[in-house]
Amino acid sequence: MVEELDNKHLLLLYLADELSPPQRGRLERLLASDQELRLELDRLGAAQGSLEAGLGRLDELCPLPVKADSAVRRVARDMRSRAIQLGVSSRQTAPRYNHGLRRIAFPAAVAASVLVTVMVWIDRRERAAVGPANRRQVSVVPSDSPQTTDPANVESESDFALWRDSFQTHLASATTTEGVSRDEISPFLLNANATMQD
């Protein structure tokens, strides 16, 4: 990039001591043979010296817009509050992992609920598919009957009639409405029924 610069620009880099040794050597050889370039170097050197001296003088005579100590204190005060925030934010970086867990906790709970619901639904569907013929236990208990379940223990005539009517009602309901075969009714009840038939 330096190779593409004008000679007057190279002179500025030369005065600033920003040329590499080979570049510096080439420019010095050029200066030795080019009087006009040497004059330009002198002119730039003088301008630079004048500018440096002038700005130095300005800085001596003109105070800073604010005392350096005051400026430092003001910035440092803001910096301390910001630095505290920086420290807080850096400390808050770690718990973000927990925030991530919280983010996935709710969807996971919903998914688990849906899964359980589906499993329950499938289970009920399978149970519903099982026909009445496959049902194994049906208890038919005449609720209106007296506490005594053995007809032999029924003392009065009216009680026995009540027990019989109630039992027949439930038996009919069990064999027709619920599709329960007589074979599935407990032997005791069948015997009772047979007794009543007699």
Added chain:
Amino acid sequence: MTVALAHESSTPVVSDEALVQRLRTGEAAAGEALVKRYCTALLRYLQRVAGEHVAEELHQQTWLSVLDHLDKFDPSSGGGGFKAWLFRIATNKANDMWRSRGREKAAKEGLRLVVDEEVPAAGDRLEGNEETDKLKRVIAQLPESQRQVVMLRYYSNLKFVEIASILGCPLNTALGRMHKAMIKLKELMDE
């Protein structure tokens, strides 16, 4: 052109980059050390390119911006390290101010600020004052782009390559502005 920054008078024990690293962890004292290190040079630079009244405000804005963008600073990217990054932010703040105020108005105000308000107190007036007043007027007459290169070179002591990077222009352009500014300053001072 060799100008000694305040911090360069003695070799800094801790590098800028180490202080930046400590500041990133929330150590405010490291930031304060950086501010002290560059306070005078940065205030002077802003004073010359933006004006007396806004220099302190821009100085503070610059440092707050440094804090806000501390994560973006990459010491390994080269280009002058922290100092160049700091002066780049300061230059951007000054440019923002110029844009927000309007170039023409700011130019007039800047001229007024530099010429009228930087006049030292009567007790401070010395024999060479006429020359310095003249220099203020001459500096104020420089185009903004040339003044920035001159002041960056003088107050930051950065290399021309780094100055070109700060200003976002080719090295050739930065050197051209510097050359024109120096010739113009010399001519005006000799009048």
